[in-house]
Amino acid sequence: MSVSRRIFLSGAAASAAFVLVPVPTSALELKSDVARAVDAILDGRTPVEDGISLDVPDLAENGAQVPLTISVDSPMSSDDHVKTIHVVATANPEPGVGRFTLTPHLAKAEVFTRIRLAEAQEFLVFAELSDGRILQAAARTEVTVGGCAT
Amino acid sequence: MSTPRVRVPRSAGEGEEIEIRTLINQPMITGVSGPDSRDMLARFEAKMNGETVFAYDFANGSAANPTLIFFVRAAAPGHFSFIWTHEDGQTFTAEESVRIS
Numbered sequence A: 001m002s003v004s005r006r007i008f009l010s011g012a013a014a015s016a017a018f019v020l021v022p023v024p025t026s027a028l029e030l031k032s033d034v035a036r037a038v039d040a041i042l043d044g045r046t047p048v049e050d051g052i053s054l055d056v057p058d059l060a061e062n063g064a065q066v067p068l069t070i071s072v073d074s075p076m077s078s079d080d081h082v083k084t085i086h087v088v089a090t091a092n093p094e095p096g097v098g099r100f101t102l103t104p105h106l107a108k109a110e111v112f113t114r115i116r117l118a119e120a121q122e123f124l125v126f127a128e129l130s131d132g133r134i135l136q137a138a139a140r141t142e143v144t145v146g147g148c149a150t
Numbered sequence B: 001m002s003t004p005r006v007r008v009p010r011s012a013g014e015g016e017e018i019e020i021r022t023l024i025n026q027p028m029i030t031g032v033s034g035p036d037s038r039d040m041l042a043r044f045e046a047k048m049n050g051e052t053v054f055a056y057d058f059a060n061g062s063a064a065n066p067t068l069i070f071f072v073r074a075a076a077p078g079h080f081s082f083i084w085t086h087e088d089g090q091t092f093t094a095e096e097s098v099r100i101s
Helices: A003-018 A032-042
Strands: A052-055 A059-062 A066-072 A082-089 A096-102 A109-115 A121-129 A134-145 B004-007 B017-024 B041-048 B051-058 B067-073 B079-086 B091-097
Touching (some): A032 A082, A032 A121, A052 A134, A066 A082, A082 A109, B004 B091, B017 B079, B041 B067, B051 B067
Antiparallel strands (some): A052 A066, A082 A121, A096 B051, B004 B017, B017 B067, B041 B051, B041 B079, B079 B091
């Protein structure tokens, strides 16, 4: 188990206060490929469980099209903005979901897309800020029909 | 086929927040399971007046027919271009203009 993974697990309980779907700490046992993906994003940094709101259904009927809104508390000014947002799935065949690149030309750090979830699972969101800090949040979605058949 | 659709407001004030909605018809086949070979977009990029304002790098967890919604501070002259790049290098583009007052 890597250091960043331990830090992630210890922080998960605190992060639950900032997401719409609370995630129990005990549920976040990261697979090795997921832990590697998280380590690559964190790059030695310690994430802060703050500032990210996730809007995602508790129950997704179709795992192939799960709507996800990510909102980060940021003024999006030239010297204080969100640079990237990473989404990582914990129980898909591959952890990568996508990576947003944001700039100060955006009016707010809010983005929407649809993601694939192969089964009920937690997914993780990381936001890298212009000052080098990294924020994290997690949410759990139940899935009626899995979405990774393709 | 990969037909992009984009929705932007017709007009906006300088600096005003505008919502941009994009959608492209694309199966986003990962090739992980099933008989079909991989057919995935790699990246989406939105430019305002020639400068990149938003981008998204797709991965296997990105849904088919990718939708992206984001919010831009409108700046003159309000010309937007949207570029989807397939993993095979092919690109699909859409252009829109917002009248800036």
